[in-house]
Amino acid sequence: MGVIDPVIGFDGLEVRLGARTVLNGLTGELRGNAIGLLGPNGAGKSTLINTLLGFHSPSKGTAHVLGLDAYRDRARIRGAVGYMPENDSFIGNMTGVHFVRYMAELSGLPSAAALERAHEALFYVGLGEVRYRKVNSYSLGMKQLIKLAQALAHGPKLLILDEPTNGMDPIARQRMIQLVKDIRKEGSVRLLISSHLLRDIDETCDEVLILKDGRVAALCNIEAERRSNRSFMELETVGATEKFSVSVRGLGCECASFPDGRIKLVIPENIEVRDLYVIASEQGVQIRRMNQRRDSLEDIFLRAMESEAGRPTHVSA
Numbered sequence: 596m597g598v599i600d601p602v603i604g605f606d607g608l609e610v611r612l613g614a615r616t617v618l619n620g621l622t623g624e625l626r627g628n629a630i631g632l633l634g635p636n637g638a639g640k641s642t643l644i645n646t647l648l649g650f651h652s653p654s655k656g657t658a659h660v661l662g663l664d665a666y667r668d669r670a671r672i673r674g675a676v677g678y679m680p681e682n683d684s685f686i687g688n689m690t691g692v693h694f695v696r697y698m699a700e701l702s703g704l705p706s707a708a709a710l711e712r713a714h715e716a717l718f719y720v721g722l723g724e725v726r727y728r729k730v731n732s733y734s735l736g737m738k739q740l741i742k743l744a745q746a747l748a749h750g751p752k753l754l755i756l757d758e759p760t761n762g763m764d765p766i767a768r769q770r771m772i773q774l775v776k777d778i779r780k781e782g783s784v785r786l787l788i789s790s791h792l793l794r795d796i797d798e799t800c801d802e803v804l805i806l807k808d809g810r811v812a813a814l815c816n817i818e819a820e821r822r823s824n825r826s827f828m829e830l831e832t833v834g835a836t837e838k839f840s841v842s843v844r845g846l847g848c849e850c851a852s853f854p855d856g857r858i859k860l861v862i863p864e865n866i867e868v869r870d871l872y873v874i875a876s877e878q879g880v881q882i883r884r885m886n887q888r889r890d891s892l893e894d895i896f897l898r899a900m901e902s903e904a905g906r907p908t909h910v911s912a
């Protein structure tokens with residue numbers, strides 16, 4: 596991958612399956628270390644992943660992965676990408692270590708190296724103890740972990756995880772999320788994570804692509820969003836609210852006051868709640884209740900769902 600190549604890029608990407616246009620004019624670049632892929636059922640997430648893996652030939656436009664054309668260079672992409680599918684796709688009567696070795700061989704490693712990397716990958720995900728057990732004896736959580744191990748074993752540059760926490764109980768989910776965070780922190784592998792759970796994406800990703808009806812509904816850098824995030828606040832007050840509003844505006848807050856004493860504020864980063872109390876006491880205003888919240892990934896997702904198809908609502912560098 597060249598220095599300036601995005602991890603994933605699309606240019607007018609259209610993919611038709613049968614008579615249907617499933618991906619419709621996707622354009623954009625994703626450069627994050629961990630990219631979340633969100634969208635309601637049928638939005639086109641699996642089709643997009645399959646396109647990035649070279650299984651679908653675009654009917655128009657292009658998709659690039661690590662600087663390679665997703666369709667034309669698909670053989671090279673498969674060596675550089677690790678893929679954890681949503682559905683179980685095991686050879687159940689193989690032992691864990693044989694299965695992972697086999698998958699690493701299919702991704703291009705010679706047999707001895709594949710065996711060594713299979714042991715390492717299984718220990719890494721916490722399945723070292725059970726690596727000689729047959730895969731079909733594994734619990735659901737262990738099956739998710741071995742899918743991750745087989746995706747990692749050949750040393751990919753990009754890891755595509757499709758619903759990595761599917762069916763996991765809270766403790767197993769936390770372990771999977773921690774593994775994903777560790778992989779991201781270690782820094783040698785980029786991640787593309789598709790999930791129905793906003794929380795999974797919120798906890799692990801720094802960038803998000805939201806699809807709706809086969810189009811880009813939003814593409815945003817979550818970390819930049821978080822950094823630039825302004826805080827929203829609603830106050831319930833008693834007293835001279837007009838004077839109070841004038842003073843908080845003087846601090847740099849946006850402010851709307853209502854006759855019933857409610858005041859809605861957008862407060863910049865450098866203002867603290869304590870400053871509002873100081874002004875209130877100076878103006879003889881009593882603050883009875885204060886609700887504060889920040890824009891969350893959920894807000895970004897809901898705005899994207901409300902947007903007109905094909906017109907991204909929220910794009911930030």
Ligand SMILES: Nc1ncnc2c1ncn2[C@@H]1O[C@H](COP(=O)(O)OP(=O)(O)OP(=O)(O)O)[C@@H](O)[C@H]1O
Nearest residue numbers: 612613615617634635636637638639640641642643
């Ligand atoms: N082989 C196919 N032929 C025709 N239409 C298809 C084919 N595969 C998928 N589709 C349709 O394309 C649309 C997108 O499907 P896709 O599986 O990519 O969505 P998704 O976002 O992954 O959904 P989910 O979250 O339910 O997995 C759906 O309406 C689906 O019915």
